[in-house]
Amino acid sequence: MRTGRNLPAAIAVGAGLGAAVIVSLYTVKEAFLAVLLVTVAVGVVELVRAFAVRDIWVPLAPALAGLVGMVVGAYWGGPEWLLGAFTLTVLTLLIWRMPRGTDGYVRDASGGVLTVVYTGVLASFVPLMLAETDGADRVLIFVAVTVSSDIGGYFAGILFGKHRMSAISPNKTWEGFSGSVLACVICGAVLVRVLMDGQYWQGAIVGAVVAAFATVGDLIESVIKRDLGIKDMGSVLPGHGGVMDRLDSLLVTLVPVWLLLAIFIPT
Template sequence: MSPPAGGSRTGRNLPAAIASALGLAVVILGSLYLYKPAFLVVVIAAVGVGIHELVKGLATRDIHVPLIPVLVGMAAMVSGAYYFGPGVFLGIFAITVMGVLGWRLFQGSDGFVRDATATVFMAVYPALFAGFVGLLLAPPDGANRALIFVAVTASSDIGGYAAGVLFGRHKMSIISPKKTWEGFAGSAIACVAVGGWLVAWLLKGQIWQGALLGAVVVVCATVGDLIESVIKRDLGIKDMGSVLPGHGGMMDRIDSLLFTLVPCWLLLAAFIR
């Protein structure tokens, strides 16, 4: 079967996807290097849209998550981590969990355990994970660290897509049938190469440190993508939304970023003093 007009044999509208990606790249670079805290606003907005998509998706299965307290908690965690450090970040997370459980309490006991479990899950994924952006960005060279995190994770998607289209033959997982081992190999090569280059160039680290970062990222990015695929299958939906032409919903774009963020922060904190 021929691909759709303007698309590819993977079903993705490639011109729209490229245009969306370039637009996001401009926003990310501009916010990082013109006024660093503006990147926090970009992250809060993107993750906020993702949370809204998840809340709507869960509602299709009669699972009700209070949107407002999760959004407020996520924004507070991202900002608190950046301005006040890990201790305040952890405290805000605990208060967020207390707040969302208390919010749900006043809606009655029917389905409380179901809704509360999903709500706490969302307070962790994606809200808690997103807070690590603040820790990553806080050092004087935080803009470069954040750029490395985004670029290496994006290279996993780009390398995997290119290798999968050109060479993909062996299916990797029944969870996401479009993924192939050849695509994973392309992701790994791209992540290791980009990681080694950027860590050495932007942070004056060792090439092997960047290569190791890339190797960890490719595994975490793949797991993050597969986990979101499982969530969508469980909810019976194809995409989380349609806010990004050619990509689907915001969660369809940030799923890998969320899963690579914590290891990126941890490894760069260990490698670069």
Template sequence: MEERTAGTSPGGGGRTGRNLPAAIAVGLGLGALVLGTVYSIKELFLPVVTAAVGVGALELIKAYATRGIRVPAVPVLAGLATMQAAAYWGGPQWLLAAFAIFAFVLLIWRMFSAGTDGYVRDASASVFTLFYPAMLSAFVALLLKEGDGDHRVIIFIAVTVASDIGGYIAGVLFGRHQLTVISPKKTWEGLAGSVVACTAVGAWLVTWLLGGQIWQGALIGALAAVLATVGDLIESMIKRDLGIKDLGSILPGHGGLMDRLDSLVTTLVPVWLLMTLFFG
């Protein structure tokens, strides 16, 4: 999510450049959905993730099409659902196997769906989409499958959201120094706000929910802040390369699903790895 440091919005965002009431309402609704599924029957969270990432993948596929890049939606979505199930009921090995199988399916699919012109371009974009966001998102199933998986998922989401909120507030209030030309509205002050917010939330939740050490939670949070920012920049690079401003508009005040998922999918694997190392 880009920081907004100046300008006005017709949607009522003022300096923020976004419809803040709508963004808050959508955020609260999504939060309620996550908490309601994770802390009731946690397997219900898997179709929620699959649906959200599926929409995000479709947004990417539609964006590719504006540049004549053909990515078949059916095998990508089938691979997404299969990898979620493989990760939850099989583990990392089954997740890797499912990814490899559907990568070959995509290569073969493209072979027989069009001519040789553009094969490398289309096949590369197809496998890329199967990896980002589909395969990366399946690591949430690896978090969820643990005995305390509900807590692990909440911590992962909370530190990533804290990065967005901390960076947004610090960027709006103090942002003066541009972080990178890739995303001109990101600032060093915003990044500092993300790190502070993530570190605090990580330290708090890891000690409270998992009984871990403060330094463990702080490390998870700090890493999440950096990687969430990287995720935002990756999406910005994709949009710049495709020559589009937004990937979608399904969420009022937020944009498309990929605008919410970009930082989550890049944060997920390292957070899963640290939690596995710390808590088994």
């Protein structure tokens, strides 16, 4: 089974991104927030441009401003500030669209709200984790286990993939999904135990949940891209496509990981 991915380029880009995450995460937390903001901001730009293919108009300026407000607010103010920034962003988008008239208002407004939720709201759970005293470890677990899903699924699919999982994403197979689950469970069990002194079974549960949600995240973006009639959200990352093509599973797994770690290992 071939996936069409430029593997050397994908590995090089992945290693570079991983190094940037780890270095910023364990040096100055604010530096990691800056990396997060820049990355997700590029994703917002890609999503806005992708919607434009179907004549869905989403104003970029308030979407980016809302992203900054939600991420920064979540880190320094907690969930209340995140909720407030999200509400103000949605209201701004609704008002911003009004001068363009009534034709297509609901379509554009819906695209704007989807953009804000899919990027800003979900990404803001990273600073919620990061603000904890052991926040760097929590974020590393989230990133590493989710990336394990992609790696395990990719190689298991290449080596053993035969049974297609969904017509939405033809390259996904049940064998690949099994590889994702195995990689996530092992990675989760080890990291939760080593980094947070949790139990192996707790990390295994985190891994299994991540594998499921990461796969759903991939499928959600596949549905969006098929509806818009595009192959990739962008081309800024060689071997990967666009930033949103890498963030899809990460964004969707964020809330489950944040919740499970908060339950298993409260601070």
